[in-house]
Structures are given as C-alpha cells and as structure tokens.
Amino acid sequence: DVKVTQSSRYLVKRTGEKVFLECVQDMDHENMFWYRQDPGLGLRLIYFSYDVKMKEKGDIPEGYSVSREKKERFSLILESASTNQTSMYLCASREGAGGNTIYFGEGSWLTVV
Amino acid sequence: AQTVTQSQPEMSVQEAETVTLSCTYDTSESDYYLFWYKQPPSRQMILVIRQEAYKQQNATENRFSVNFQKAAKSFSLKISDSQLGDAAMYFCAYRSTNPNSGGSNYKLTFGKGTLLTVNP
Numbered sequence: 001d002v003k004v005t006q007s008s009r010y011l012v013k014r015t016g017e018k019v020f021l022e023c024v025q026d027m028d029h030e031n032m033f034w035y036r037q038d039p040g041l042g043l044r045l046i047y048f049s050y051d052v053k054m055k056e057k058g059d060i061p062e063g064y065s066v067s068r069e070k071k072e073r074f075s076l077i078l079e080s081a082s083t084n085q086t087s088m089y090l091c092a093s094r095e096g097a098g099g100n101t102i103y104f105g106e107g108s109w110l111t112v113v
Numbered sequence: 114a115q116t117v118t119q120s121q122p123e124m125s126v127q128e129a130e131t132v133t134l135s136c137t138y139d140t141s142e143s144d145y146y147l148f149w150y151k152q153p154p155s156r157q158m159i160l161v162i163r164q165e166a167y168k169q170q171n172a173t174e175n176r177f178s179v180n181f182q183k184a185a186k187s188f189s190l191k192i193s194d195s196q197l198g199d200a201a202m203y204f205c206a207y208r209s210t211n212p213n214s215g216g217s218n219y220k221l222t223f224g225k226g227t228l229l230t231v232n233p
Contacts, residue, residue, distance in 0.1 A: 040225060094219075107157075
C-alpha cells in the first residue's frame, strides 16, 4: 500500500513563528501536493511539485513556500505564521505521467495563536 | 478555470437504503477525469471511484456507482445498501488531461464536500 506520512498531526504555533510541515511518501511518486482544508471551502491547492526541486503555485500560495530536495519528501513552510493560517493541511502524492490516483496523508491540524 | 460544485452540504440516509450525492462541474475541455473521494472522521482521504470522460460507461465499484452525464456536466455518486461505515465527507474532484493546461493536469480541483450521515 502507498503510504503518505505527515509527521505532525497536531501543532500549535504562535503568530510570527516559522512553521515546517513535513510530508514523506514511500512509493517513488513524482508528483506531490499540499492542500489546505477549511469547513465550507473544501480543499484548496497551495503548491505542488511534479519533480525534485520543481514546484508550482496552486490556487492559494500566498504566505506559503515549499521545498522538495528529495523525491520522497515535500515540505510546506509558513515563513511567518498568522492566525488565518489555522487550518487542516493535507499532503498528497501521485505517480507521474499516466498515474491518476492521488494518495493522501492523514492531515496536519495547525492552530496559530 | 475549472470549477466543481456540490450543492448538498449535508445528506442523510437510513442504513441499507440508497443515497445519491450530486456534483456538477464546469470545463471547456473534452477529456478529463472525475473522482469521488471519501473522508471519514479519521481524516484519511481515500478514493471511492474514478471516471474517465472519454468512457461512456458509468464506473462502478461494489456498492458505489456513478451517473456521468457529460453533456450536462454532471457526475453524481450513488451509494447502495448504505452502511454505517459510509458516514463521511464526500468530495467530488476534477482533473484535466491536457498537458498544456498550465499545470491543471497535475492537480485535482475539489468541490466543497457533502457530509453524509447514515442513520441506524
């Protein structure tokens, strides 16, 4: 089975802190994604990466950056956390060309106080 | 840009009954994929069913089936013989297959979700 692991399930951070959310997948997938999930808004794409060191902005990239130094790891970075970034963050991965199914991690609940 | 609309924020069904969740989408493309994902309270999002737009036959996975109406841009999910374990948030999603779509062929665009409650 494909496994997408988000290292932190629950985090509480202070406004202005730098926050790292880590995601690792074990199936050699080329594509990785970070989504944000909020009630009534569904899932919105923050950033995605189609290969190592390659990244593309999604629909709501403001206030976030990402890093993909190794194929299996995709990190989401909040340079200066704000209260409006309190949310559930979902990481996902997918095979490259021809692969259709996206596999999700269990999510990271981030609260910014 | 593609959009996905789920008009039912919440639905409920009696155990063993059948329920249909609605989804419509907007696109100018002719080839794409549509998905239904399930997110139970544990939060792990899992794929329920997938439909390729070029296929006329509706996809089926055990108790789950879709009614894909391409011209109407409608993609509803039918759950037969509902079970307590079906209770979850259900998301409809769209993905382009066009490699020249500015990255849209990589990402899923989701609807806002429908919360399904199954009553014993």
